[in-house]
Amino acid sequence: MDVISVEGLSHTYLSGSLRVAALEGVDFGIPEGQMAAIVGPSGSGKSTLLHILGCLMQVERGTYRLSGEDVTKLPGDELARVRGTRIGFVFQAYNLVPQLTALENVELPLAYLGTPRRQRRQRAMQALEAVGLGERARHRPFELSGGQQQRVGVARAVVTEPSVILADEPTGNLDTASGQAVMELFRDLHRQGRTIVVVTHAPEVAAGCERTIHIRDGRVVKDARREGRPRDVARG
């Protein structure tokens, strides 16, 4: 079954008094356990697509099903619930809360779900250990390197056992070695069966994924899978 399934996704935004199309009829599905990259130049609409996939934005036209649930028309608080339970975000700028320790940052999504304190501490600790930062649990973000902060970010994304991990340029702020380490972490998660969508314009990041969806001018122009021949879809 597809974890993510979008059909006829269209979205416009206002630029001054002009209405500009960001997405024009995007369709694709991402099956469970897949690691896919969404690539495209800036202005291609991939950020809008990411925001819609992350339930941070309401869909203007088309439908979006996440784990079988139609989330297209959900009200704000329901979208917050979906974000908290089904989606794990990894950001380019890590976005850790500076006044909280690494452990507390990883606990945060569980706190918003109302998980009891003891249980969430335990789960957060496990997630931190899984990304190799068990020793750094009590450190605050500014005491960690960029690569370490991003690994805390990954731990925070997986701690809720989400249906999909959405990563937005996860290596964009990192040096090559740290970037590779983070990508290796994603591939580990992929091997454990997690569904991962990485939005990027770095070819080496896309190359590490089993599928690459190319977006240009608000349309899917190429959908390439590493197993089997790449095929053009260019629909809509």
Next chain:
Amino acid sequence: MSLGDSLRIAVRALVLQRLRTMLAMLGVIIGITAVIALLSVGTAASDSVTSKVSGLGARVIDLTPMGQSGVTLDAADASWLLRRVREISAAAPIISGSVTSYQGGKTWSTTLIGTTPGALAIEGRSVAIGRDFTRSETANDASVAVIGSTTAKKLFSGSDPIGRQITVDGVPLTIVGEMQTEGTSQGFGQDPDDEIVVPISLAQDIIGTSDLSMIVASARSASYVPLAVGHLEAVLDTRFGTTDAANVQSAAALGSTLSSITSILTLLLAGIAGISLLVGGIGIMNIMLVTVAERTREIGLRKAIGAKNRDISLQFLLEACLLSVTGGLIGAGAGIGGGILIERAFGWSPLIDWQGVTIALAFSVAVGILFGLWPALRASALDPVEALRSA
């Protein structure tokens, strides 16, 4: 997210920004301190007036000539009233004027009171050392005087004044007694311990008039006071043919008038202090708006990982309330302490207006909610996409 978790986050944010937290609280601290200190001091002042009056002075009735229709009272009127009005057990004529006194090269401007023996007793005062002048001394125009403790201090610098001579407006007097210190408990006006009391005929000679400034009378008991006031007014009306001859007022009534004036003043001051509390609230709102603006990205992140609008608004509302309540508690402590210090300085018994403290603290919570609400709602209304994009 549970309330406990939200509270922990709010405390953490405030502790990390210590200086800003202190400055944000300052307005509320000053406001609450002012409200509580003023309420306490005001209540203590009004209590002090009331207790003074209701203690020894409960039976005292003052008759003050109003100077209208040319009516004046003299010493004979006092004894006439005592004979005519059964409800009073004593009446003493009072004549007073400003004089300059001399003793051993010292000069002191003070008030000269001329009266009959027993006037001190009517007013609930007593002689501490020496004695009051006697009836025969009054009749014989004797040059004797009883002085207040302040006057004694100014003229004799602490040495025993009994038997010593002073000169008042050129007339030599012998001190026979010094009055018990009254204190400055009335709070306003002149020092009750700064006066020279002499037989009335002597005072008439020195001041140069026989017109009384007032007659003090004492009702047979406190319960006779209203009857006595009515009877005195009626008798004066018939004697002088006018209702405006003299103002008859019991000390108790005067006391309640004074204490109601004090209460109004207290409320007025507390109201002004309340405005400063409101200004403190605006300070908190200002800081909260800055905080929300600074933490836009954090708000976006929290929303992205599952925070509902309610979680965000609650977090910032709690921060604002913590600021105002902590400020309120510090202010309450300072206000209580400051109030006690001021009350001590005035010689009143210290009094904490607990009702005022409770109201002020409740007010500080209300200020936190009122002025924290708008920034909190602004924070929760942020679009997560926009918030995450902000630098």
